[in-house]
Amino acid sequence: MRLAFKSVVVFFLMLLLLIPLMLIRGTISEREAYRAQAVANVAATSAGKQALLGPVLVVPYTELVEEDEVTPQGTRKVLKERAGAWTFFPETLSMDGTMKPDTRKRGLYRVPVYELDVHAIAAIRAQIPADGARPRRIGRPFLSVGASDVRGFVGTPTLKLGGRALPLKAGFGSEPIGGVHARLDAPVAGQALAMDLTFDAVIGGTEALALVPIARDNRFSLKSTWPDPIFGGSFLPRARTVSDKGFRANWEISSLATSAQTTFLETDDAAKLLQLASMRGADTSTAGIDAVGVTLFDAVDSYTLADRATKYGILFVLLTFVGFFMFELIKRLPIHPIQYGLVGLALAIFFLLLVSLSEHVPFGTAYLASAAACIGLLGFYLSAVLHSLVRGLGFSVMLATLYAALYGVLVSEDNALVLGAGLLFVVLATIMVVTRKVDWYALQR
Numbered sequence: 001m002r003l004a005f006k007s008v009v010v011f012f013l014m015l016l017l018l019i020p021l022m023l024i025r026g027t028i029s030e031r032e033a034y035r036a037q038a039v040a041n042v043a044a045t046s047a048g049k050q051a052l053l054g055p056v057l058v059v060p061y062t063e064l065v066e067e068d069e070v071t072p073q074g075t076r077k078v079l080k081e082r083a084g085a086w087t088f089f090p091e092t093l094s095m096d097g098t099m100k101p102d103t104r105k106r107g108l109y110r111v112p113v114y115e116l117d118v119h120a121i122a123a124i125r126a127q128i129p130a131d132g133a134r135p136r137r138i139g140r141p142f143l144s145v146g147a148s149d150v151r152g153f154v155g156t157p158t159l160k161l162g163g164r165a166l167p168l169k170a171g172f173g174s175e176p177i178g179g180v181h182a183r184l185d186a187p188v189a190g191q192a193l194a195m196d197l198t199f200d201a202v203i204g205g206t207e208a209l210a211l212v213p214i215a216r217d218n219r220f221s222l223k224s225t226w227p228d229p230i231f232g233g234s235f236l237p238r239a240r241t242v243s244d245k246g247f248r249a250n251w252e253i254s255s256l257a258t259s260a261q262t263t264f265l266e267t268d269d270a271a272k273l274l275q276l277a278s279m280r281g282a283d284t285s286t287a288g289i290d291a292v293g294v295t296l297f298d299a300v301d302s303y304t305l306a307d308r309a310t311k312y313g314i315l316f317v318l319l320t321f322v323g324f325f326m327f328e329l330i331k332r333l334p335i336h337p338i339q340y341g342l343v344g345l346a347l348a349i350f351f352l353l354l355v356s357l358s359e360h361v362p363f364g365t366a367y368l369a370s371a372a373a374c375i376g377l378l379g380f381y382l383s384a385v386l387h388s389l390v391r392g393l394g395f396s397v398m399l400a401t402l403y404a405a406l407y408g409v410l411v412s413e414d415n416a417l418v419l420g421a422g423l424l425f426v427v428l429a430t431i432m433v434v435t436r437k438v439d440w441y442a443l444q445r
Contacts, residue, residue, distance in 0.1 A: 009337050013321070013337060013340050013341055013344060014314070014317055014318060014321060014344070016341075017314075017317050017341075017344040017345070017347075017348060018314060020345065020348040021310060021313045021314060021348055021351070024310055024313075024348065024351045024352050024355070025307065025310050027352070027355060028303055028306050028307045028310065028355055029307075031303055031355065031359070032303045032307075034109070035109045035303065038106035038109035038111055041106050046104070046113065046151065046152070046204060046206065047149040047151045047152030047203075047204045047205050047206060048148070048149050048205065048206050048278070049148065049149075049205060049206060049207060049208040049209070049210070049278040049279065050116070050147065050148055050149055050152055050203060050204075050205035050208070050209050050210070050278055051146070051147070051148040051209075051210040051211070051212060051274045051275075051277035051278035051291060052095070052118065052145070052146065052147055052203075052209075052210070052211055052212065053145070053146035053147075053179070053212040053214055053264075053270075053273075053274060053277065053289075054090075054122075054144055054145040054146050054179070054199075054212075054214060055090065055120075055122050055124070055143055055144060055145045055159070055197055055199060056087065056088070056089060056090075056143075056144050056145075056146075056214065056264075057087070057088040057089075057124050057126055057141055057142070057143055057144075057193075057195065058085050058086070058087050058088075058141060058142045058144065058173050059085060059086045059087075059088070059126070059128065059138065059139070059141040059187065060083065060084070060085045060138075060139040060140075060141070060142075060174075061083075061084055061085065061086065061136045061137060061138045061139060062081050062082070062083050062084075062136065062137045062139070063081070063082055063084065063134065063136040063137070064079045064080070064081060064082075064134045065079070065080060065081075065082045066078070066079055067079075067080050079134075086126075086128070086129070087264070087265060088124055088125075088126040088193075089124070089214055089215055089216065089255075089261055089264075090122040090123060090124050090197075090214065090215035090216070091123045091124065091125050091215065091216050091217065092121075092122065092123045092215055092216065092217045092219075093120065093121075093122045093213075093214065093215030093217070093218050093219070094120065094121045094122075094219045094220075095118060095119070095120040095121075095211060095218075095219070095220050095221070096118070096119050096120075096220075096221045096222075097116050097117065097118040097119070097209075097220075097221070097222045097223075098116070098117045098118075098222075098223055098224065099114045099115070099116050099209065099222060099223070099224035099226065099294075099296075100114060100115045100116075100117065100224070100225075101113070101114045101224055101225060101226040101296055102114065102115075111206065111207070112206070112207050112226070112296035112297075113204065113205065113206050113207070114204065114205055114206075114209070114224070114226075114296060115154060115202055115203070115204045116201075116202065116203050116204070116205065116209060117202050118199075118200070118201055118202075118203065119198070119199075119200050120145075120197075120198065120199040120200075121196075121197070121198050122195075122196075122197045122198075122199070122215065123194075123195070123196055123197070124193070124194075124195040124197065125192075125193070125194055125195075126192070126193040126195070127191075127192050127193075128187050128188070128189055128190060128191045128192070128193065129189065129190070130189050130190035131189040131190070135189065136189060138186050138187060138188070138189065139186055140183050140184060140185065140186045141183070141184045141186070141187070142173035142174065142181045142182075142183065142184075143159065143161070143166065143181060143182045143183075143184055143195075143197070144172045144173045144179055144180070144181040144270075145157070145159060145172075145179050145180055145181070145199055146172050146178055146179035146212075146270060146273075146274045147178070147179045147180070147203060147274065148178075148210075148271075148274040148275050148277065148278040149205065149278075150170065150177070150178075150179065150180070152203040152204040152205050153180075153201060153202070153203050153204075154201075154202040154203065154204060155202060156168065157180060157199065157200060157201030157202075157203075158198075158199070158200045158201070159180070159182055159197065159198075159199050160197065160198045160199075161182075161184075161195055161196070161197055162195075162196055166182035166184075167182060168180045168181065168182055169181055169182070169183070172270045172271060172274075173270070175269075175270055175271055177271045178270045178271030178274055179270075179274070207295055207296055208232075208278065208293055208294070208295040208296070209222075209293060209294055209295075210233060210277050210278050210291040210292065210293040211251075211291060211292050211293070212260055212274075212277050212289055212290070212291045213235070213251075213253040213255070213258050213260050213290060213291075213292065214260050214261060214264065215255065216254070216255045217254060217255070218251070218252070218253040218254070218255075219250070219251070219252050219253075220250065220251040220253075220292060221248075221249070221250045221251075222247075222248070222249050222294060223246065223247065223248040223249075224246050224247055224294075224296075225245065225246035226246060226247065226296045227242070227243065227244050227245070227246060227247070228242075228296070228297050229242065229247045229249075229294050229295065229296060229297065230294070230295040230297045231249060231292075231293070231294055232292075232293045232294070232295060233290070233291045233292040233293035234258065234290040234291060234292065235251060235253055235257075235258075235290075235292050237249035237250055237251050237292075238250055238251055238252050247294075249294065251292050253292070258290040259289075259290060260289050260290045260291075263288075263289040263290070264289060267289075273288065273289055276288025276289060277289050277291040278291075303355070303358075305358075305363055305410050306351065306354050306355045306358060308409075308410055309351060309354060309406060309410055310351050312406055312409070313347070313348060313351055315424070315427075316347050316350075316399075316402060316406075317344045317347055317348075319398075319402065319427060320343060320344070320347060320395075320399070321340060321343075321344070322431060323395065323398065324340060324343070326431075327386070327391075333386065333387070335385060335386075339385050342381070343378060343381070343382070346374055346377055346378055346381075347374065347378075349374065350370050350371065350373075350374040351370075353366075353369075353370035353373060353374070354366055354367060354370045357369055357370060364407075367403075367407055367410075371400070371403040371407075374399075375396050375399050375400055375403070376396075378395065378396060378399060379392050379393060379395065379396035380392070382395050382396070
């Protein structure tokens with residue numbers, strides 16, 4: 001009866017220790033929210049997530065159309081002017097970019113930023129419709145290149161038509177924001193236009209970059225020295241290489257595979273469309289125009305790793321309590337529930353130490369310091385509780401092994417699940433092997 005009662009007490013202690021573990025996870029979430037505010041602050045004071053689109057040729061026109069007009073005398077036909085525009089997309093678009101990464105510090109937080117040195121080559125073939133029964137009045141076309149945050153432009157970009165630099169103005173066509181544009185001479189009805197364009201710019205951004213495949217045939221190439229990219233958007237790279245020295249990625253996308261042109265034609269607000277593209281490049285759940293994207297991700301983000309570590313917190317408590325319980329039963333050495341609780345709290349404090357220290361020093365150093373502090377404290381305490389220095393050191397070695405195994409699981413991003421499952425299996429197998437000959441009824445008596 002005493003064994004069953006003690007088992008219930010230890011079980012409820014474990015449940016109670018879930019409370020500080022959940023509070024620590026709440027602290028991690030709060031710090032992550034502060035980091036998101038730091039990212040927003042950097043974006044607000046420099047440039048946010050970037051998206052590039054174009055070049056696109058828009059030819060405005062005005063035509064006379066016949067409409068019905070209701071008058072007191074009846075319905076009559078009248079001629080009215082109606083404004084419209086023809087939109088021509090590139091036949092081919094090749095865009096090569098080099099992302100030069102950096103970090104901006106806001107308080108305790110470091111935010112990845114970049115400067116993109118981009119060189120784009122596009123070919124536009126446009127056929128202006130011939131006049132019908134009533135001639136149209138064709139205006140001056142806009143040759144536009146879209147950017148979601150023009151504050152990121154470093155210096156003045158250059159747009160060349162047939163090798164001749166065009167004077168650029170702010171705004172995406174007739175819209176005052178959303179990129180840059182150049183005005184061309186008005187064409188005549190039925191004229192065929194052949195434009196070979198180059199666009200060169202240096203543009204800064206925060207964390208993420210998106211490129212919109214607006215042409216019939218799109219070829220994008222990006223490279224950087226950032227070692228931990230996340231490729232997102234509507235299409236993954238056709239070819240990519242990622243190493244400690246950086247990454248290189250290439251996309252080849254046909255207009256048959258994307259609805260970017262249709263979405264562009266159906267949207268009146270190009271600036272809003274570019275904002276959606278910049279978000280879609282980093283998060284495919286965001287609605288908007290198709291885009292490819294890359295995000296400069298910190299694979300050893302301390303909050304991500306600390307949050308992952310707390311998920312194993314209850315496992316640490318469980319294994320330690322099981323070890324105590326086995327020792328108490330086999331060695332006939334009573335351990336008070338308060339002593340169980342203090343040891344469990346010390347294990348929980350490890351995760352809070354880990355979060356706080358990792359904000360100031362590298363995660364590996366923070367992990368080592370936190371683990372050493374908790375193992376040292378528990379070794380000292382358990383030497384007195386178990387009435388033996390050797391027993392205290394034995395439990396310290398067991399905890400050190402668990403902490404080492406947990407660190408291996410945390411830093412192995414791709415194999416975390418299989419390593420965690422393997423660790424649980426090994427621990428369970430060890431307990432079963434050690435206790436396979438224990439007569440539990442005899443111990444209870």
